[in-house]
Amino acid sequence: MDILLEFLKTTGFASLSLGNAMMIVIGIIFIGLAITKDYEPLLLVPIGMGIIVGNIPVIQGMSMSVYDDHRWAMEDGNIKYLPGSVLSYVYMGISYGFYPPLIFLGIGAMTDFSTMLSNPKLTLLGAAAQVGVFLTFLGALYLDFTFQEAGAIGIIGGADGPTAIFLASKLAPDLLGAIAIAAYSYMALVPVIQPPIMRLLTTRDERLIRMKPPRKVSKREKMIFPIAAFLICTMIAPGAIVLLGMLFFGNLLKESLVTERLANTARTAFIDIVTILLGFSVGASTQADTFLRPQSLLIFALGALSFAIATAGGVLFAKFMNLFLTEKINPLVGAAGVSAVPDSARVVQMVGQQEDPHNFLLMHAMAPNVAGVIGSAVAAGVLWAVLT
Amino acid sequence: MLTANLILLIAHSGWLWVNTASVLGNTSGRAVAIAVTGMLIVACALLLICVFISLLPRILAAVATIWPEVDEPHASTAHPESLALDDDAVLAAIGFVLHHRLQEQSRISNPNATTTT
Numbered sequence: 247m248d249i250l251l252e253f254l255k256t257t258g259f260a261s262l263s264l265g266n267a268m269m270i271v272i273g274i275i276f277i278g279l280a281i282t283k284d285y286e287p288l289l290l291v292p293i294g295m296g297i298i299v300g301n302i303p304v305i306q307g308m309s310m311s312v313y314d315d316h317r318w319a320m321e322d323g324n325i326k327y328l329p330g331s332v333l334s335y336v337y338m339g340i341s342y343g344f345y346p347p348l349i350f351l352g353i354g355a356m357t358d359f360s361t362m363l364s365n366p367k368l369t370l371l372g373a374a375a376q377v378g379v380f381l382t383f384l385g386a387l388y389l390d391f392t393f394q395e396a397g398a399i400g401i402i403g404g405a406d407g408p409t410a411i412f413l414a415s416k417l418a419p420d421l422l423g424a425i426a427i428a429a430y431s432y433m434a435l436v437p438v439i440q441p442p443i444m445r446l447l448t449t450r451d452e453r454l455i456r457m458k459p460p461r462k463v464s465k466r467e468k469m470i471f472p473i474a475a476f477l478i479c480t481m482i483a484p485g486a487i488v489l490l491g492m493l494f495f496g497n498l499l500k501e502s503l504v505t506e507r508l509a510n511t512a513r514t515a516f517i518d519i520v521t522i523l524l525g526f527s528v529g530a531s532t533q534a535d536t537f538l539r540p541q542s543l544l545i546f547a548l549g550a551l552s553f554a555i556a557t558a559g560g561v562l563f564a565k566f567m568n569l570f571l572t573e574k575i576n577p578l579v580g581a582a583g584v585s586a587v588p589d590s591a592r593v594v595q596m597v598g599q600q601e602d603p604h605n606f607l608l609m610h611a612m613a614p615n616v617a618g619v620i621g622s623a624v625a626a627g628v629l630w631a632v633l634t
Numbered sequence: 635m636l637t638a639n640l641i642l643l644i645a646h647s648g649w650l651w652v653n654t655a656s657v658l659g660n661t662s663g664r665a666v667a668i669a670v671t672g673m674l675i676v677a678c679a680l681l682l683i684c685v686f687i688s689l690l691p692r693i694l695a696a697v698a699t700i701w702p703e704v705d706e707p708h709a710s711t712a713h714p715e716s717l718a719l720d721d722d723a724v725l726a727a728i729g730f731v732l733h734h735r736l737q738e739q740s741r742i743s744n745p746n747a748t749t750t751t
Contacts, residue, residue, distance in 0.1 A: 362687065363687050363690070366683075366684045366685075366687035366688045367684060369680050369681075369683055369684040369687065370677075370680060370681065370684055372680055373676050373677040373679075373680040373681070374677075376672075376673065376676045377673060379672070380668075380669035380670075380672050380673050381669070383665070383668070383669055383672075384665055384666065384669050387661075387662075387665045393664075393665070393668075396665075464691075464694065464703060465703065466694050466697075466703050467690050467691070467694060470690065470694075471687070471690075474686055474690075475683050475686070478679060478682045478683055478686060479679045479683070482675060482678060482679045482682070483675055483676075483679060617680055617683075620679070620680065620683070621676050621679075621680055624675065624676045624679045624680075625672060625676050628671075628672045628675050628676065629668075629672065632668050632671075632672070633668075
């Protein structure tokens, strides 16, 4: 009987806190949203499962959490190596920041820059949407976050999960879990957050604007672009070398036409493996005692604000550009300046087709969308360089 | 000339303000300077990409006079010898199956006919 009682004390039921239970419910909600609503299932299922795994109370003395790192300890006068938990090794990709560049490699191998190359002025919308990053940075400072934390929180407005994780791991490792969850949650909620802002800031006539179909882009243009764009961006913001280097390297693999096997691996199995590891370890890092803090709520609120400002920034800048252009841009396309690829472009298409079912904006929206990826990586590079 | 213009741009973009503000310990001034400068740098990077993309077709048109672009994709010409061998093998297999099937069909339609193969 004593043995049974001792065993019961070691079970999860005995040491489960209210916080752990809440986080497990959040994990289940994430999985439920992914399955029933189809909100970013490739991200929310691994993150949701990770949250559940990370919040099962562990037995005292057993190293099982993502935070149980390997270390050196002095025992009987000898220095001894103590290995970390399995999850801590998986989590290294986040804490050392090497998953995000690997994800960027896959994104680069998937991305077609043709629409951007065929209509260069749409690139500017990707820059306009980054206003959300910097205004939220100011907002976070106002709420007494440090400069480094404010920078990491602001990048949530870039709507780019890997970039947010990368910058948070460099500037504010303590807030990494909350920032990563906020960034991915808002990416999943793009179809919910963006449409009301887009409708609020545009008239029906503007939403009905039809744009000229993109021109055919030559192979040479596509091959030259990744190298030239990398040089331009990293000469201006060297902090973006890691993310943009991998993004454009992936794109070069795709466009060079001689490394099709590598490009195919990067955009399929490779990115899937890294997504699984990243999603799961981000989820597992959200243990109740480190995640359920007032700071996390503030981060979520600031993230939503950042995302809304970024969307509004893109739409308003498109309207501003229309003041000078003879061939008008549909301002809805500006909302795709946030770099949630391709979700925000899909939302633009959806909102545009609600007004005119024969208006196809998806191709046009992809241009600011991929420009947004570049813009948010440059913004991350700038913040990293200035705030380190 | 380009470098001089870039230096002018950086000087006016707020970097100097960042240093001044940090020296003076003016937190809000530094924050605003970082935000404004950050936005300018992102805008500058994407503006340069935009300009480059706009000029690229003209540059390539000039290059094409010396080094014309070939329409055939690289991938299909990477190892033409292996493709040729594969094609022969596939054609032989198709020919054999076709011949076999035709013979079977002719046997069914004319069971008394003799075959020579």
